[in-house]
Amino acid sequence: MHPTPTVPARTSRTARRAAGTALALLGLLAPLTVAQTGPAAADAAAAADDTAVSGTAEDAASRFTLAVLPDTQFYSRYSGDQFVPRYGSDPYQVQTEWLADVQDELRIPFTTHLGDVVDRAGVENEWRVADTAMSTLEAASLPYSILPGNHDVRNSDDRLTDEDYDLDAEPYLDWFGPERAVRNETYGGSDPTGLSQYHVFEAEGQQFLVLAMTWRASDTTIAWANEVIDRHPTLPVILTTHSLIDVDTDGTTAKDTEYGLTLWDELIAPNDQIFLTFNGHFHGAARQTRLNDAGHEVTQILIDYQMAYDGGNGYLGLLEFDLTNDRISMQTASPWVTWKPQDSLTAYDQPFLEGPNQQFTIDIDFSDRFGGFAPEFGPGTPDEPSLTQRARDLLLDGFTGPDPVTTQPPASTGDYPRVDGTLAHWRFGTLDGVLPENAVVPDVAGDNDMHRVPISESGSPTAHVEDVTVTHDQVHPLSSDGAAVCFADSDKTAQRLSYLATDADAPVNDVDLADGYTIETFLKIDGGFTEDTNAWMKALVRSGNRSRLPGMPWSRWDYTASPVALGLSNLKEFQWTEVPVETTKGDRTAWSGEIILDRWVHVALVNDPADSTTTMYVDGAPVLRNAGDTLGHSIEQDMPWLIGTDWVDDHATNGWHGCVGETRVIDHPTGPEEWLTGRADLGGLAVDLSDGDRVRHLREVTGTGVPGATVDVTIEPTRPTWPWAGHRDDRDHRDRDHRPWPPENRRITTVVDDDGTWSARVHPQLRKGEHTLRATQSLGDRESAPVEATFTVTRRPGHRG
Template sequence: MIVTQTHHGPPGRRTAAQRLTAMLGAAATVGVLALAPAPAVAAILTNDVTAPADAALGSRFTLAVLPDTQFYSRYSEDQFLPRYGSDPFATQTAWLVDHREELNIPFVAHLGDIVDQVGTEKEWRAADRAMATLDDAGMPYSILAGNHDVLNSSDDWFDTDYTLADEPFVQWFGTERAAKQSTYGGSDDTGFNQFHIFEAAGQEFLVLALSWRASDESLAWAQDVLAAHPTLPTILTTHSLLNIEPDGTSPKEDPNGLRLWEKLIRSNDQIFLTFNGHFHGATQLTKTNDFGNPVTEVLMDYQMAYEGGNGYLGLLEFDLGANTISLETGSPWVASKPRDMLTSYDQVLLEGEQQRFTMPIVFAERFRGFAPNFAAGPADQPSLTAKAREILLDGFEAPDSASLEFPGSSEDYVPVDGTLAHWRFGGAEGVVAEGQVFEDVAGGADLHRVGIAESGSATAQAADVTVSADTNPYSSDGGAVCFANSDKRTGRLSYLSTDADAAINDVNLDKGYTIETFLKVDPGWSADANGWMKAIVRSGNRSTMPGMPWMRWDYTASPAALGLSNLKELQWTEVPVDTTKGDRTSWSGEIMPDRWIHVALVNDPQTSRTTMYIDGAPVLRNATDTFGQSVNGAMPWIFGADWFDDRVGNGWAGCIGETRVIDHPTGPEQWLTARPSLTGFTALASETEVVAGQQAVLHGTGTPRAEVTLSGALAGQAQVSSDGRWSIELETSSAAARAVAILPGEHHYTATQSFGTRQSAPVAGVLRVAETSTPDPETPDPGTPGTQVPDAGTPAPGGSSSDPTQPGSGHPSDGGGQAGTVPGGDGSLAITGAGAVDLACLAAAVLALGIVLLVIKRRTARMEL
């Protein structure tokens, strides 16, 4: 059944009275993956649709998209309101109302996960306040339920399985409220699914808003809606459709998305664009439907970013004349923050390839099959993307932003003084044998696989633990240890452990700490089998610590542990040095299975706070009034399982990458996701001269552990030592027979330092090798006719007089001279400049003296005769 209501057009919109002085040029189309492309797709997507460079008016409107708002609702009352007086959700909707006319916004689409905890009323109140701003302004919107908005979000439960009277979504955002929207067209029987029709730029568009796990009955309802409006271009919104790869950029198909594609999208040419949230990140995928036309799926979800998403929303400019759809991702919330509260995560606009793009689409051609009369409306709007950027950036002074770079080699990480342990797993892949050791590259805290019998797991198998080359792309290690088949119901688990006498077991980290790791949750994770599993644990029993207060939860748990709750939230729990403070915890938001994340736990004694960072962004709920850790002496660190009630349990289902422990708090510039700087690289002076037969040493400064490579006329390699110096020895010769040596002449070279594929800018130089004047064994006798004897006063090679007292000779008595030798990086001498001149002068003087002595000897011999 379709619940219908008379359709009304949107309120009047302002006609632009002012032309912008510049227009934002169309960005390159990015992230598009075509599946089985057809000629029609090519025709639609490859036409020259570049927007004009001037500020001409066009047939334009802006569609606003609100991705997952769950953490804004959850932390509105206890985090955002006390600190800022508002929350990101309320700021978003107020900003849209305030700039509705300037940006010509006819409609707003919410992508679900309105709240985080479905049974918590204060979260629904916060969401209600934010959306009421749109209601009060008469600004139409669609809204749908995400997995956090329903009482049972299991994949095998659909909207027709719910007890509707109990569902908070239906109570807060059901049919009655939806019907007040001027664009509302109807809802299905459950009230979870709705459709709207909005008018913009002289045309009508249909929006299908489908709930989390829309049932077959709901999809049949959606099909009826499309059949009832066969000429309307349709935008489908839902919570879960397109996923994202671990690289954070590439699209990944999702089973529910494929179900929607097969049962609804591909066979309805009207559906040309989809939006969804749920999966953390942003990407897009273009597929070909049964009519040979493109359908672009767009993922948009920032809930794991700073402050639960930092208020980012999507602004899509439809330019019906220029045949483009342009996305800008901006945050009115960031723009509203006081300057003194901004951090490097506070960028008002996101400029990544998936956050800002222009998608070409020839609308009339794309819609010809079902709407042959589709045409652009009045050209009465300036560039709306440019206007949106202008509004958001007005008066905003951005802090320096943080950026990441992929490693170029296994050594491409920043070493940190005070590192207590650094466990790496890169190397041979395959099954981890019982007792197999993983080295602590920083010291003596090696990990080993605990034997199956010793682990207490009767059902564990050797193949349950493997080393994989699949790891976080920002880890330079290239390996991870993975735990399979863990199941707390059967007690099956495997784990790694430090030795009982490892020094790191006893450190209490009373100067603060940084603990980093890379984690991935197994795609088969379930709350029943894996809820409250642990990745890294400092084993022991906190109840035995003097001063530890009784607590309802975790009283007999280990002193410190990092694990995943039954709601897929990371929990870091610790007992600080002062045990009387009891358990202190930090919590993340929901972690997506089968996706690598970087976790940093930073304890700062100055603030008495432990902050959890997920992929560089601090979570909202962090431990306070804490520093250091209390420990049970001689109890090991455990990877892959929990330790509670003096026994092992709750095995980790997933992978653990390289992990490091540092004895003080650090920042992102020193984390394992950071790269050593390759700036400041130097090589020997640009012009260097040596005499053939002598050893040349090229040397300079660089980044410790980087590889230095010579190319061009010279070849050689070296590694920069820990003191930041490097040197390469080169052999020279005047004999042509020595083919491996460097012969006299000018030799142009370049030097670079690198960590594998990541290289510095090259430094160019010239090595000049001069002929030696020392006679070779085959040199003719100087008295032989034809042999010229140099005059002792003739300038030697290099232009200097052989008289060491002459200016410019380089003699120490010459105040303006230069040293004749330069120490190499390994203590050897590199002969340069004036030093080469002195050597040549000395050789000439010795040769002249030899000739004089020979002449005297011959004359003496004649006199004796």
């Protein structure tokens, strides 16, 4: 299968202009608010929630800020070929430059790095990027600790410990070993391997010990850490390491790990001095509080944004220690976002993240918590206003973010943007329950229906009819189809799979998309995914065999696979792989970050001929690693599109373990406003007065609109000609009815049919004279601007002429 590519292409023009949707990105980004982006950011920051502290002089206290740098691996890896060409710098360098610049204003005595300094330990240039960034702190005399993550060692097998490495061959030690650590005045020493270190820093008249421990510490290293604590019996201890606690599939709840529990039992719980831990490695943000052997609280914090937009988008942790008021305030901030060129900003560029584990306050009675080992511990001079607020002020000064992008759930099954050039749009909403063999999944845009391939033809001897179902429960909230097809118990080791396919004569099979394309779908990975049974499974495939494509160069990976496929790697990354129209260029691939299990995401793949790039968007955000020098697809004629399986060596394999929602293919690149996560354009309402603006009797109004929309039609007389005030007929008529004719208004409500047409019967007949018709269409609480038409009725009601 495809390894992670080493030279990703630059992001396409479409990616740079797309604002994305306001979805939470893989659970890592909080919903957008005016306080985070937009012109009023500075004003809104002052009114932040109760986690922010007032900056008035009356609130002065003894305070300092601890800075935390989570995984920087993608900053190091993509500095030269992504970040610098696109922006002029990289997030890692901007982070350290900002910390160096504000260290005095924020009273930062120390910075911690949580590991995964680089992405590929064997690539020297990545170490050079990291070296440059950390040298910035050294030049500014801002002490820091650093430690190796699994990407910083040559063999990241988690069954190995630091004692199992060939230390002479570890690049980490060449770049960040003890010989470099001594540049920090806080450095106290390293363990025998040199991969772990400790520091003692001073703030507000008190000292704190930081233990920076390697990716997988041996018993010897854990014993060393215990000895370090024993040699400093009165110091509060902050433990940093790469892997400790994890985050559950809900994206917020912390969960323990086997290795983390080992550290808890052998190091953290027995040492009352350890009151705070930090780790990265697991993607997202989480925290938990546990009681140690002394019955005291230990707060454990996970922070890692490498799989978010822009490889982490420069987010770091800023922890304000308020020794006077007994609290620690955490905020997640990005100096990179506020540094970026204005024209590069998207809706994901938020200076602050304000989710439950991204901005919070820890109440801690320092004197009580540390009283057992540091009875003299106390605050310094209360002369600092809120450093949390000061950090916000510094970052937001002069920053104008993009306008927030909002989304709303669909109001009907037709509440999605119709796009000219749609080649196929497969929807499941008309189906439910077990999907029988040969059942048809309609293409609502053309003649490319799919069907469930019978088990006898699927090549899977272990599949069951019940393996494929259509569900209407808990589907993606922005899919107006409200349904999805789910593939259960797919297992490549047991050859169990099921799938859908277009017919061999479907027109979409033979489209090469040489003018670019947009392919989008909704995907969910089953929570039972394992690497052994489901790695490299595929959700959407243009089947065929690459080796038979004229001019296709040989490759070690997937030489006999399909020309085009979207699936999931062994590392739970989305992989889009395609052979472009120019077959001789070979495979082109885009990669996401790690995808959280059991959670719906929207995936859009946009091929832009303007710069020959294919950009993958996950929940609206462009991924960092995209495909370049690619246009359209090379295809085998008459080979079907598939949902639910891969196609390699001319047979189905690696079935999708999870669900697939509505899926659409468009013959040109589009942006977020036209994707299925957007809402229908209500401005396309049309009214048809087929008889022109003069009619004898208006019995029906027709038109076109958005399927499922409610159309309100109001008809008002503007200049009646009968009865006529002062006319003899009028006087006679009043005498007959014993009353004058009042003004007459008509209001008619109807619904647009599935084919986009609507009609409304006008009854009773309108009076003779000029009338104004106003029509609007609405979906939920959204309503179009009115469409108006003026017409004249030339016959009075009941007249038979």
